[in-house]
Amino acid sequence: MLSKSLKRRESELANTKRQLEILSNGIFQDGELPKFNDKIAESQQFPLKANLLEILQINVGYMCNQVCEHCHVDAGPDRKEIMTRETMLQCLEVIKKTGAHTLDLTGGAPEMNPNFRWFVEEAAKAGIKDFIVRSNLTIIRANKKYHDLPEFFKKHNIHVVSSMPHWTRGKTDKQRGDGVFDKSIQALKDLNAVGYGIPDSPLKLDLVYNPSGAFLPGDQASLEKEFKKALLEDFNIQFHNLFAITNLPISRFLDYLIASENYEDYMYQLVDAFNPAAVANVMCTNTLSVSWDGYLYDCDFNQMLNLKVNSKVKHIKDYNEALLTGRTVVTSQHCYGCTAGAGSSCQGVVA
Amino acid sequence: MAKTYYDPADLRKFGKITEWNEELGTKFFDYYNSVFEEGHLSAREKSLIALAVAHTIQCPYCIDAYTGDGLQRGITKEEMMESLHVAGAIRGGASLVHGVQMMNKVNKLEM
Numbered sequence A: 001m002l003s004k005s006l007k008r009r010e011s012e013l014a015n016t017k018r019q020l021e022i023l024s025n026g027i028f029q030d031g032e033l034p035k036f037n038d039k040i041a042e043s044q045q046f047p048l049k050a051n052l053l054e055i056l057q058i059n060v061g062y063m064c065n066q067v068c069e070h071c072h073v074d075a076g077p078d079r080k081e082i083m084t085r086e087t088m089l090q091c092l093e094v095i096k097k098t099g100a101h102t103l104d105l106t107g108g109a110p111e112m113n114p115n116f117r118w119f120v121e122e123a124a125k126a127g128i129k130d131f132i133v134r135s136n137l138t139i140i141r142a143n144k145k146y147h148d149l150p151e152f153f154k155k156h157n158i159h160v161v162s163s164m165p166h167w168t169r170g171k172t173d174k175q176r177g178d179g180v181f182d183k184s185i186q187a188l189k190d191l192n193a194v195g196y197g198i199p200d201s202p203l204k205l206d207l208v209y210n211p212s213g214a215f216l217p218g219d220q221a222s223l224e225k226e227f228k229k230a231l232l233e234d235f236n237i238q239f240h241n242l243f244a245i246t247n248l249p250i251s252r253f254l255d256y257l258i259a260s261e262n263y264e265d266y267m268y269q270l271v272d273a274f275n276p277a278a279v280a281n282v283m284c285t286n287t288l289s290v291s292w293d294g295y296l297y298d299c300d301f302n303q304m305l306n307l308k309v310n311s312k313v314k315h316i317k318d319y320n321e322a323l324l325t326g327r328t329v330v331t332s333q334h335c336y337g338c339t340a341g342a343g344s345s346c347q348g349v350v351a
Numbered sequence B: 001m002a003k004t005y006y007d008p009a010d011l012r013k014f015g016k017i018t019e020w021n022e023e024l025g026t027k028f029f030d031y032y033n034s035v036f037e038e039g040h041l042s043a044r045e046k047s048l049i050a051l052a053v054a055h056t057i058q059c060p061y062c063i064d065a066y067t068g069d070g071l072q073r074g075i076t077k078e079e080m081m082e083s084l085h086v087a088g089a090i091r092g093g094a095s096l097v098h099g100v101q102m103m104n105k106v107n108k109l110e111m
Ligand code: SF4
Pocket: A064, A065, A066, A067, A068, A070, A071, A072, A073, A074, A075, A076, A107, A108, A109, A136
């Protein structure tokens, strides 16, 4: 099991340039597989353009209580990048003036940012329609000071989206660490207890499933059925929807693919499963991702590859809707992860 | 000719068999896809049957394909292994049940 981030281990892959090189070399350089831009050009979808902003996704820091093997953020307890209150204030200005209907807070474990609660309280006042916090569940049980998070979320009508790689202990702990399954189950019970995830409850609780290995997620609806049945029968737990998300070949998942000699096969799987119908709805067409230090990216994955938006405006403090709308999205071969099968985004399938 | 009879990369090329006989190839794949749809049996149950059969006919392509398919469906390795034991039991049973034939023959021939 991992205990340190790539960055802390000073791994070669902590260097985003190296990751981008890998994604453009080898099978993509010698033409064995088409590059992403050439592939989308076949269906006249090149270049990919960002439309009007609908979802503002803010990454409030890379610190996390877990060190999941597949993590595309390379998050962990050893990551010190944390959004300051000053940057949060800049985000709040933008939240107030955009017409975005969804605000999506992520990390790391966003709850570990010391200003997290303050930020949620302030942002909730802006009256955004869907206010998401991506919670890894175990954080709720990690320390006493987090035990009241379900009540806090409820108070601000937060939409909780949580990761759960499988409905069995074995598969969950293998991906996320020993004891994660039991803690997650307890956290889900805590959330259910305050009304989250109960059918017809306005307190939305959705789960994110991503495969624990070098394979693609199966059909989202079938997986949701399996999860619901197992969690209800075994633990009397309920939730609303399951989002099946494809692991993108970057950061720790890329490291795993290479170390396990699955990289090429995985890229073949992604390219073979390319679905032109998914391209129109990939996340970057309606999302903007803000990093802990306020820079702007087309999505959280591009953020982790340090691919800033292709626009004059690169920082939240200079946010300008007119300049950002219609920008060309920065892509590389990791984008195939968003267009495989039924497609993949932070809200699950897209096609 | 390739140096080995089986190449994992050939699995991806399965669809190419239509190129040399489009009518039958297309019919086969239409049929194949219909077979694996949700029906009276779930697609998940069918995937496990396919995995067990793959081991019975010892087709490396099918083993590759239906192990991957099972993982995608969230089928656990315990479930996969159990399905293989069903295949193994039927295979072993098929040999052993012929033991009755052997016993009949011995009983007939021996004084
Ligand atoms: S996947 Fe989520 S919970 Fe796991 S280390 Fe990364 S940020 Fe933390």
